[in-house]
Amino acid sequence: MKHPYRIREIAVQAGLSQATVDRALHGRAGVRESTIREVRQAIADLDRQRDQVRLAGRTLLIDVVVQAPPRFSAAIRAAMEAELPALRPAVLRARFHLLDGSSVREVASVLNRTGRNGSHGVILKAPDHPQIVAAAAGLPVPLVTLVTDLPGSPRITYAGLDNHAAGATAAYLIEQWLAGRPGDVLVVRGRGTFRGEDEREAGFRAETRRRILEVTDDGDKADTVRRELDALLSVNPAIRAIYSLYAGAGGNAAVVEAFRDHSYDVFIAHDLDRENTALLRARKLSAVLHHDLRTDLRRACHAILQAHGLLPGPIRTNPSAVQVITPHNAPPVEF
Template sequence: MKHPYRIREIAAQAGLSEATVDRVLNDRPGVRESTIREVRQAIADLDRQRTQVRLAGRTFMIDVVVQAPPRFSASIRAALEAELPGLRPATFRARFHLLDGPSVADVVTVLDRVARSRSEGVILKAPDVPEIVAAARRVPTPLVTLVTDLPASRRITYVGLDNRAAGATAAYLIHRWLGAGDGDVLVVRGRSSYRGEDERAAGFRAEMPSFRRLFSVVDPEDSPETVAAGIREVLAGAPSIRAIYSMYAGAGGNRTVVSAFRDHPYDVFVAHDLDEENTALLRQRKLSAVLHHDLRTDLRRACHAIMQANGVLPGPIRVNPSAVQVITPHNAPPVEF
């Protein structure tokens, strides 16, 4: 019976004496079959628990690089910090690099600094542009993309929402709620360099019937004033708009969108991410639904992938995007998180 354990370890796991375990391991006579099974079970249990032994006392220093409005960056920080205790017996230490401006150069600078540091993993949310992809490829440690993917970056996995399915879900809900009658749709999105938004847009267009016209407002610089002015301009020329799909709540959040529609009633408003603001808007019936994914689950998967890449957790690293959760006013959590 081959095994890598000391007799003392097996005896403690099985609740038997060391002498009994020694007789079983050396195929000596006079041992009951049930006792042999107990020893085999103890060895199997120790095999499964070797991962915990390898993790005990191991500290992983990771860097979290996020380019996003402060509201979303804060959600990522809070979600990861809430998950860290559950990763024990391993210990994770996180350095946060939270960038709220649109500068590609700032992201590249941070990634190059991280590449020179002692880090055992990087979690990255950034636009899919050549300069950032090149900088991500220079990072020597395992890199996980979060929420929006950079498939050319040699990342070990992507964690986050299935964005194409989310866009299709938004189109399905909006079309069903509007019914067969008239009603066009305004799409609000951020900078077009985020692959996640491109995938949401593709899924949305594929599912939305062609007779509904789609109008768009882009938030190029996370400016609520720009978004509000753009919405008012579109509404002035398209009074047929009865629904809103907000792919990405920029600096002004969805309250900016609601405010811009103050003099133009709408029937449906579908948004993303169940933050405190969107929860309040849901309960006020300003939003019809929020397409949600659990950031804590995403970040837990990211940390597990980093441990797998470092050889301390077994199993292959897979890309397994989060399923879309549809939150309405009826299943929204309390506003006070």
């Protein structure tokens, strides 16, 4: 593997020993394929963060642990790497642990290994589960929760959307669109114990008196959503509004397809990704509730810098405000 980095830099980025990295780089026997992949990923991360690596000054390494569908994990990686060059006064580098469909035990296992090997902080998006909270409690470095909170953990702050307010906003928009007309509401959510989704649903239910029917994407599979909706619509034709409060890959497109023979008046979703932008432009979504991941990650990094005494002031939790995106203020290009 050709690279311009010192073995020590790669070892820190990969979370491996220098001896292991040396064996992997030189193709020596006894190195697992998974270890070789970790070394290659570390070099790729260093390539993307090359400007940060070359800057002078104190360097802080942050572990970013994310359990999410690949498209959302990729959005977090892109947002973090876009923020890194502007963060000061220290030089920040990121080490990513992106988990798709992992069990609670696997997430806890990753947490038990992170926060060490040169780490100065952890940014975590994971379910609010006792096993994960316990693993978070063992971290030797500052922890910031991202997008969905773990209030029982020793996190120094939460960076992300005010999820309860977002759910209430969805209910308000639906009532405005329906304008007093009768109709049931479909809520689509993901599997698991993400507090952010629970807070969105609680905020939504608190602001509507309509009958709510719920479909759960069990395993982040669009075809599961489609099958459940086909069965639901066959016996509940009075659904006039849809609120999708999760970020499952292909889920919102599957909902639209399931309603091909049923009309609806309003469809509210979350996150302005490529899929939702296309659905919004096609008028299949009425509005998208969005928040800026770059702002969330900037706040998370600032909190870690404050925890290390590198930025002044107390660490505060200021959840992001929800942005209502319609076809008229959607971005001009897909991203």
